[in-house]
Amino acid sequence: MTVLAVDVANVVGSRPDGWWRDRAGAAGRLLDRLAALPGAVLPGPDGGPLTCTGVLAVVEGAARGVPAPEGIELVRAPAGGDDALVAAVGGLAAPALVVTADRGLRARLPAGSAVTGPGWLLAELDRRDGMTAGGGG
Structure with a gap:
């Protein structure tokens, strides 16, 4: 049972898809996709099952005003x-998996924090989107 703690700006910025033209919009689209994860069992970064009990997402700058799904x-x-x-x-009571590629941030996290990069999360979201679009999920 794990909470995903997502560095939204870092994840959004990991794909050169034009996010810089509308930072708040890009953050909102990611948050909408993340809303499907609480309660889901995902293939974890290590390949084992990961039960997502919640998603904590941090927004900053232009994205601070986005609605919370x-x-x-x-x-x-x-x-x-x-x-x-x-x-x-x-401040979390449950174990967290932090999603960020920021090495400086990784070094500042509480001891024992599990960390993975944006690639894992985006691949999982893309896989789930494909299942939905294809009628498989």
């Missing part, structure tokens, strides 16, 4: 998103 715990960082994510993960 149902089922997402949205943290609106008043300043740096990294500071907000470190604090949020430190």
Whole structure:
């Protein structure tokens, strides 16, 4: 049972799909996709099953005003998103899997925090989107 703690800006910025033209819109689209994950059993980054009990997503800057989809715990960082994510993960009662490629952020997380890169999350979201589009999920 794991909470996904997502560095939204880092995940959005990992794909050069034009996100920079509408940062808030890109963050909102990612949050909408993340809303399908709580309660799902996912193939974890290590290949084993991962039960997603919740999603905590940190937004910052232009994305602070995006609406929070149902089922997402949205943290609106008043300043740096990294500071907000470190604090949020430190306050969780459940184990977390932090999704970020930011090495500086990774080094600041509480000891023992599990971390994976945006590629794992985006591949899982793409797989789930394909299942939905194909009628398989």
